[in-house]
Amino acid sequence: MLERRRFLSGVGGSCAGFSLGPSGQYVLTAATTGHTPSGYWQDIADGFRAPPGVMRPWVVWFWVNGNVTPDGVTADLEAMRKVGVGGVQIMNVDPGVPAGDAQFGTELWHDLFDHTVREAARLGMQIEMSDSDGWTGSAGPWITPDLAMKKVVWSSQSLPADGRTELSQPTTVQGFYRDIAILAVPASIAASSIIPDLKFKAGFSTSVMADGYDRFIPPIPLEPMQAPQDVCLPLSAVKDVTRYYVNGVLDWRPDGKEQWRILRFGYTTTGRTNHPASKGGLGLECDKLSRRAIQAHLKAFFGKIVERNKKYVPDVLTAAHIDSWEVGPQNWTDGFEAQFQRLRGYDLLPWLPALAGWVVNDTSRTERFLWDFRKTISDLVIENYAEEATRVLEGMGVGLSIEAYDADPTEQLVYAAQATIPQAEFWYGRDFFKDIYRSWDWVAAMTSSAHVYGRTRVAAEAFTAMPDERWLAHPATMKPLADWAFSTGVNHLIIHRYAMQPWPDLAPGMTMGAWGCHYERTQTWWSYSGPWHGYLTRCHYMLQQGKPVADLLYLTPEGAPSRFVGRDVDIRSPSPPLEGIYRYDGCPAQALTSRVSVQDGRLTLPDGKTYFALVLPEYGSNMRGVGMMTPETLARILELVEQGMTLIGAPPERSPSLSQYPKCDVRLAELVTALWGTGGRDQTDRRVGRGRVVSGVAAEEVLRREGVAPSFTAPDRTLFHSAHRRLQDGTDIFFVANRTDRPVHAVCSFRARGKCEVWEPEAGTRRVGVVARGNGDQSMVSLALDAHESVFVVFPQRGASSLPTSPASMLEGAPPIAIEGPWRVEFISGRGAPQSALFPTLQSWSENHDPAIKYYAGEARYTGYVDIPAGRLTERAPVILDLGDVCVVAQVFLNGQSAGIVWKPPFVIDIGRFVKEGRNEVSVVVANLWPNRLIGDETLPDDAVWEDATFGPFSGFGKKLVRWPAWLEQKTARTSGREAFATWKLWSTHDRLLKSGLLGPVLLRSGYGQNQMENPEYTPF
Incomplete structure (x- = not known):
């Protein structure tokens, strides 16, 4: 893997105290600032108080099926910038919404994109653009079948007695087919059902594809079994008869009486296209094993938008984005056999029958070949797709972010390392702990790759949601999940999702189908999200300073597909997942051999991060690939141990590869003896050179015995x-x-x-x-x-x-003062509610007898009064206004001055600067959520045509528009009485209304300084 310059994700050049670091992010260093250590420290403190704009959160901004307008672009970006959103990751999609005029790739679309870049520059914002329509990979109508993803196909037929026959052509997709080889095998040995019927571990695998279907053969069976010898195909019996095949006819006359079957191996396209793509951007997925294919793809699309926006690269238009791997498997490309020879050191052609179900030589060697086959696919994806994409984009002046988790064919930590910014993903739902379980491995893999390969920023597609979100999310419900992500190593949230809003006066408006958290300027609480974004910005800033601290480096199993599994998660457990007592990162063999050294007995990375010990994969833990290691990797481990490294784990048993077989296993056994001695897998604690080898003891126990305290x-x-x-x-x-x-x-x-x-x-x-x-x-x-x-x-x-x-007292320790009302409540005009109403006591809007208030969604201002007797206030001491229960966010005004926004429980705020003795006016502006209005509208006549929604394999997720309603297209008055409009219907009259508004009780009370609390032992209070 090349070490290369990394492109910034920041606006402008350097800012005070910041410089462009090697991983493409702004970093603060004493050397850069020229400050003394105290000055360096002051810069950190100042940055925390007012972080630079490059630290602001982003949103995934979906342009939905051509429904993009210049006014909508400007309104969206201005609304984002006003509340502290710093950038957008644009994705052009068609999730099932009626089409608009600005179809992907048209001149109008490009004009709107250019307008977007200019507006982002004006507002000091940044843009990443998905590298194709949809979110699946790299595709478009410019990808011809010869540049598309490819798969192995074959046909099988008997050789006639005269040795001359026309060969049937294997499955052909989109008219594209190329031959690989014509092989002959003894007819007495049939393709075996042993290989595909072995009980393999479910989960990640790379396809070995047969005619018309995908056959999944994971790297190693849970129950290894040897095929009977009479069904094994000797390698020496495989005859390459390709040279006898001319003009569609095979003419081969073998010696002897053996009957033969002819296998015609070739390759065709997989036929996979991008999704959910609009008509203008729909096309074949480019060949992920071909440099030529990704070069052609990036030139056709991303090169065009860069050429039109050169002056904004890379300060505004910062990067291309490749999203999650949803393109299916691929197992061939032009010249694959030569690449296999280069990487694995032997000829793969005689082993091709293994792809069609034959056991070649024996089960063990067939499995080794399949391991080599998958590893070659992974290597080529990394070299020819991810690394080449980064190289090409750097030539254009921009970087690359990749969601590299769950990338089926690859060693995912190495794949992620090719990106300027590796990007994880985590989901939002009704069950917080299930959300963590769903996302744990994705986040652990991307943060580990970033830490091991020296990337400063770890992005995450944040709060992706199933349709049951239904406008229910808001900052208070999102924060616990954000905090979990921060604890794992994520330090830049890209919130999923913001649907581009093309209309000035419709709300909640456009949706990205039924998916994701609704996070647009049309949200009821949007104007009050600034403090939430400020919180995220400060967290981003602090979590991008310095280096992460971890104690253990876990070696991931060699081979592909390979991912790093979070070490402390058992998804079968009903209890919430917990962080490890000791912190750790996953490390692929590629990084171990190229980036890890030993200094003062600790594993050390080029950027200075260190670890106490290397931990080998845990055998017997159902992690595939355990028990196997290439001798090249184990030889590097021996070198590191001799230099002083501590190694924890049991020895591998064999090489997974057919390369240099059987010498590879002999060499591996020699290395095992050098490290573990003759005790093998028994409990071991021995010195080797300046280092140490420990087995039979958990890594955490080794650290405890060495007196290493948890972080x-x-x-x-x-x-x-x-x-x-x-x-x-x-x-x-x-x-x-x-x-x-x-x-x-x-x-x-x-x-x-x-x-x-x-x-x-x-x-x-x-x-x-x-x-x-x-x-x-x-x-x-x-x-x-x-x-x-x-x-x-x-x-x-x-x-x-x-x-x-913090002062520990106010109001001289007096009992709380209740603000009981009555409250004058003013509603926003144009939302169907009365201009104002008098609430004698606080109650939920949903309980009001007036339907206009009962179903109201939006903001309302509560005004009340409180009298504070003379002599009750202490100078400069905090005075706490406790709002009690708020649904869902509020801004507080005291005597006409804004005291701030409260967006999560407890809804308390210090109003000491604004309160006075005597009468005080208390105003509280509260925003609720959309569902009550959407439910209320369902009691009124419908003014649009809907159908049950389906999305790929998913269905039953509400209803979608069939076409734009006439009143919208013709810009006429809406006569149904409905107040809200959205492009997806997720609520009905059968749904229960939500609590809304200021519920109280509202109290003026004394506060406390948290640092003054007594009883330092753990005490819930």
């Missing part, structure tokens, strides 16, 4: 998520998030020493942390966090700054 621990592992990073000056930064929906108070252990500060990313404030006690490299810190609150605990190398502590 972070709490009295109860279910309480917190955490992450640990270290700055170049030795400062330790810990992200700690309360993963529960209740306040918690605990004394936690941090692997750091000295005084600490607590940095609060919601407000951008800092305060002194309470170090209860220190013990060597460990510090015990008292933490009190509200429900789902998160903080950064920072241990400055030069000692904590002089920071104020």
Whole structure:
């Protein structure tokens, strides 16, 4: 893999205290700033308070089937920028919405894209563009069959006695077919059902494709079995008779009386196209094993948009994006046999019958060939698709992001490493812990690849949702999942999704079908999302500083397909998944051999990250590929151990490959003896050179015995998520998030020493942390966090700054003052509700007798009053307004001045700067969610035509529009009485209304300083 310059994901050149680092992100370094360590530290603190724009979250911005307008583009981007969204990842799709005028690839579409780039530049925003229509891969109408993905096909027939026959052509797709070889095998040995019928582990596999169907043969069977000798095809019996095939006729007269079957092997296209693509962008997926194919593809599409927007590259138009691998398998390309020879060192043609079901020589050697076959496919995807795409795009001046998890044919950590920015994905739903289970491996793989290959930014497609989201998501429900992602190593969220809104006055408007969280300017709470985006921005900033700290490096099994599985997740367990006691990264053999060295007994990467030990795959854990290792990899492990590395794990048993067989197994056995001695798989703890080899003991136990303390621990592992990073000056930064929906108070252990500060990313404030006690490299810190609150605990190398502590009293300890009403409530005009109403007491809008309020969706201003007697206020002490229950977000005004926005429980805010003795006007603007209005509209006549929705293999997810309604196309008045309009119908009159509005009780009460809390032991309160 080439080490190459990485392109920035930032606007403009460098900003104060920042420079363009080798992984293409803005990083802050003392060398760059020229500051002293104290100046460096001040830059970090200033950056936390007001992070640079490059740290803002992005959205996946879907342009839906040509429904794009210049006014809509401008309105969307301005709305994003106003609330702190820093960039967009554009995807052009057709999820089943009626077509608009700006079809993909037309001159109008390109004009609108150019307009988008100019507007993004004006607003200081950034753009990534998917590298083709849809989200599946790299495809388009310019991809001809010879440039498309390819598969092996074959036909089989008996050789006549006279040795002359016309050969039937194997399956041909889209008129494209090329021969590979004509082979003859003894007719007495039939294709065996042994191989395809073995009980293989379900899951990831690369197809070996037969005529008309896909045959999946994973790398290793769970129950190895030898095929009977009479069904095994000796390699020496395979005859290459290709030279006897001329002009469609085979003329081969073998010696002897043996009867023969003729196998005609060739290749055709897989026929896979991109999805969900619009008509203008629909086409064949390009050949992922061919440099020529990806070059042609990028030139045809991305090259055109770059050429039209050169002046904005790479500051605004920063990168192309390849999304998740949904293109199916591929197992051939032009010249594959030569590439196989180069990479594996032997001729694959005699082994081709194994692809058609024959057991060649024996089961073991057939499996070894299939391992080599898959590994070659993976290598070519990485070299000729991902790496070549990056090279071509760098030539255009832009970078590349790839969602490389679940990339079926590949070693996914190596595939991810070719990207400028590796991108993970995590899903949002009604069950938080199921969301984590669904996404754990995707995130673990991408963060591990980024850490091992030295990428600073780890992006994630965030909060992708099934149709049951139905406009129910909002920042408070999203934050717990974001905090989990941050704890895993993700440090840049690209929120899924924002559907481009082409209309100025329709809401909630365009959807991306039924999929994803509804995250548009038409959302009821959109105008109040700024603090949420500010929180994410500060988290991004802090989590891109320094380097991640981890103790263990887990070697992933060699071969393909290969992925890294999060070590601490059992998806069968009903309990929530927990982070490991010790932090770890996955590491492929490619990175181990090319990037890892040993310094002072620790595994060390070129960017300075270190690990205590290398851990081998766990045998017997149902991870495929365990028990096998190539001698080349084990030889590198021996070198590292001799240089001082600690190795943990049992020895491999054999090489997985047919290369240099059987010498490979002999060499492997010699290396095993050198490392583990003659004890084999027995418990071992032995010195080898300057290093150490341990087996039969869990990695975590080895670290405990060596006195290596965990990076972070709490009295109860279910309480917190955490992450640990270290700055170049030795400062330790810990992200700690309360993963529960209740306040918690605990004394936690941090692997750091000295005084600490607590940095609060919601407000951008800092305060002194309470170090209860220190013990060597460990510090015990008292933490009190509200429900789902998160903080950064920072241990400055030069000692904590002089920071104020929070006052611990206000209102002189008086009992809370209730603000009971009556409340005057004003509603937004044009949404069907009355201009105002008087609420004697607080109640949910859904319980109101007036249907216009009952079904209302949007914002409403509550106004009430509270009297504070003279002498009750303490100068500069916090005065807390507690709103009680809010559905779902609110902005508070005191005496006409904005005190701020509250967007998650507890809905409390300090109004000390604005409150006065005597009468105070309290105004609270509350926004609810869309469902009540959508349910209410279903009680009225319909004014659009709908049909049951299907999406690929999915159905039953609501109803979609058949065509644009006449009132919309003709721009006439809407007479149905409906207030809302959306392109997908997900609610009905049978659904229950949601609680909405300010529910209270509203109290004015005394507050506390969290750092002043007593009882430093764990206490729920």
